[in-house]
Amino acid sequence: MSDDVQVDGEPVAWWRRGLIVLAVLTAAGGAALAIAGAAPDLLGGYAIFVPVPVVPLFFAGNGRYFRSACTVVGWGLFVGGVFFAVLGLIVFVPAGLVVLAAGWAERRRTVLWGTTSLVIAVLSVTGWVVADVRAFRPMDAFVVQFDRRGYAENSDTLRPLLDNPPRFGLGATDISSGSTQAGPEWSVFFRPDLSTQDKGALEGYLRGLPAVVSVALCEPPPFGCR
Known part of the structure; x- marks a missing residue:
């Protein structure tokens, strides 16, 4: 991660796009855990949130648009997850934080927010994998x-x-x-x-x-x- 990331009018760095991919994996892990505890008719309801973090990648050719997309998507997942926690959407809060931090990782804030996004993603994915393995294990x-x-x-x-x-x-x-x-x-x-x-x-x-x-x-x- 460098400190001279260009923001406006130029493509975003490859590692910021990689953070968005990690956000998708984070959302997928959370969705799997929510699905494990949901009725079968709710599977699609959780699954539709998995590709949402991908949206900023459609604007990766322009740093300003990418940042704006990350802000909208990230806050949407975070606020939606908190307000609808009772429906199990809180599992998408970590993905929202990963997207937000990836969007803010520019110029002098590159190291701080880039590292923050990476840490949240790695910890979340690891936690979801462990939880999912336990949740989908057949009960005795x-x-x-x-x-x-x-x-x-x-x-x-x-x-x-x-x-x-x-x-x-x-x-x-x-x-x-x-x-x-x-x-x-x-x-x-x-x-x-x-x-x-x-x-x-x-x-x-x-x-x-x-x-x-x-x-x-x-x-x-x-x-x-x-």
Whole structure:
């Protein structure tokens, strides 16, 4: 990074364009984490934010326009992420900061803002990769699907089993209940170190419960259990 970066009317330096690419990777990592915790119908909603940081590259031939584009895009991602944090958009705040700093990295501020942008990008991408690997790892759980009518008829037998930790043991550590269009559903979590034989015993017990339609291992998010 040099201190004599030209701003107005000349192309921006290659490394500033590289920072924008890192901002895209930062946005992609954040989107992946948000998708892991979202319902499947929200996948597109998060994915559309990933290419947003690319916009300044369309103005990379002129330093002034590039800086303006970075300011608009960067503040847009930052402010939007903060105001709509409850919707999970806060994951795009780091990408916004990377874009802002890349836009401000000019002339005597080259080293300061260029380094700031690089550090934020590297830390964010690293953090997102670690978080995404954990988020998309299959959970140690069985998903138990029940027949709606049968579940209601056998509620006196089934509902007492929803204690935490599950009273039936067999390696089960936690249990949560919900409902889908198909009917009531349980997620029965078990110890990560449970042997194949013990998993089979737990699965067999669950299949023997009244009104059970299916028992399957939990799939990774966003389509599996959480």
